[in-house]
Amino acid sequence: MKAPAFAYVKPKSLEEVFELLERHGEAAKILAGGQSLIPSLNMRLSAPELLIDITGLKQLANISLEAGVLSIGALVTHAQIEGSEVVRKHAPLLAEAVGHVAHPAIRNRGTFGGSLALADPAAEYPAVALALNATIFLKSEKGERRVAAGEFFKGLFETDLRKGEVLVGAEIPAQLKDERSVFLELARRHGDYAIVGLAAFKGAAGTRFAFLNAGAKPVLARNAAAKESLAEAKEALSKELDPPADLYNSADTKKHLAGVLLARAWNRLST
Numbered sequence: 315m316k317a318p319a320f321a322y323v324k325p326k327s328l329e330e331v332f333e334l335l336e337r338h339g340e341a342a343k344i345l346a347g348g349q350s351l352i353p354s355l356n357m358r359l360s361a362p363e364l365l366i367d368i369t370g371l372k373q374l375a376n377i378s379l380e381a382g383v384l385s386i387g388a389l390v391t392h393a394q395i396e397g398s399e400v401v402r403k404h405a406p407l408l409a410e411a412v413g414h415v416a417h418p419a420i421r422n423r424g425t426f427g428g429s430l431a432l433a434d435p436a437a438e439y440p441a442v443a444l445a446l447n448a449t450i451f452l453k454s455e456k457g458e459r460r461v462a463a464g465e466f467f468k469g470l471f472e473t474d475l476r477k478g479e480v481l482v483g484a485e486i487p488a489q490l491k492d493e494r495s496v497f498l499e500l501a502r503r504h505g506d507y508a509i510v511g512l513a514a515f516k517g518a519a520g521t522r523f524a525f526l527n528a529g530a531k532p533v534l535a536r537n538a539a540a541k542e543s544l545a546e547a548k549e550a551l552s553k554e555l556d557p558p559a560d561l562y563n564s565a566d567t568k569k570h571l572a573g574v575l576l577a578r579a580w581n582r583l584s585t
């Protein structure tokens with residue numbers, strides 16, 4: 315199928331984007347890499363009157379490290395993350411996760427901010443953001459807001475992005491020497507969306523297990539993370555996780571697989 319007719323504009327500044335969002339409201343949609351939005355237009359799941367292409371805003375396409383905080387702009391592509399030495403060194407969990415995001419052609423265009431804004435429960439970055447306690451950076455005509463990942467993801471494809479706001483990037487605390495992380499995912503084929511996945515992080519403040527595709531949004535398994543032994547953690551996880559079944563896997567299968575990933579992560583974080 316082909317997309318319905320729409321108008322297209324490629325602003326040169328964020329201010330211009332804010333002005334367009336204000337003027338067109340719900341009728342306008344931001345276009346970043348287009349790897350989720352364009353298929354949804356082609357399938358007629360969405361019919362915006364105006365696409366605001368933000369890929370001209372090159373200031374949103376940078377990765378930087380300052381005072382122990384890694385800043386990743388919304389327009390940084392998956393491929394940029396994959397090739398970044400800074401990400402590999404200071405956010406190894408994200409570096410590990412990006413290898414599971416789709417296939418090279420999609421990684422060349424799809425963006426970090428697009429994935430966070432879309433909030434697909436099967437996507438890798440929202441779970442990584444949750445595990446790393448990232449802060450999402452939003453801007454609008456009214457000013458800027460910083461929202462913790464734990465509060466940003468609200469439900470199925472639902473976030474705290476408000477009317478007129480643009481997601482401009484995220485800030486991730488750089489991983490310290492004695493901190494550990496691991497990303498694990500089970501998929502039918504490498505690069506497909508996960509059946510279930512786990513972004514795990516262990517630091518001085520404790521362990522964070524963030525599961526993807528195990529609920530309507532990324533799920534932080536707090537009870538499992540608080541346990542002393544793997545057996546106790548698996549028991550706690552089976553009570554706190556309630557994944558929906560999908561076309562190929564029952565809820566029980568997904569729960570079982572989540573337990574398998576938990577065991578693998580537990581062992582990797584302990585060695």
Ligand SMILES: Cc1cc2nc3c(=O)[nH]c(=O)nc-3n(C[C@H](O)[C@H](O)[C@H](O)COP(=O)(O)OP(=O)(O)OC[C@H]3O[C@@H](n4cnc5c(N)ncnc54)[C@H](O)[C@@H]3O)c2cc1C
Nearest residue numbers: 344346347348349350351416424425427428431437438481
């Ligand atoms: C075949 C296929 C396989 C895929 N597999 C995976 C996978 O395994 N894992 C995975 O995570 N993803 C996967 N994706 C999705 C891909 O990662 C997309 O790149 C990503 O989900 C969206 O990024 P985008 O830049 O393409 O956003 P777009 O498609 O341009 O936009 C997506 C949505 O986010 C909004 N948006 C975009 N940027 C912003 C912003 N800065 N501020 C506010 N709103 C914004 C748009 O309005 C739109 O609603 C796959 C896609 C395809 C086509």
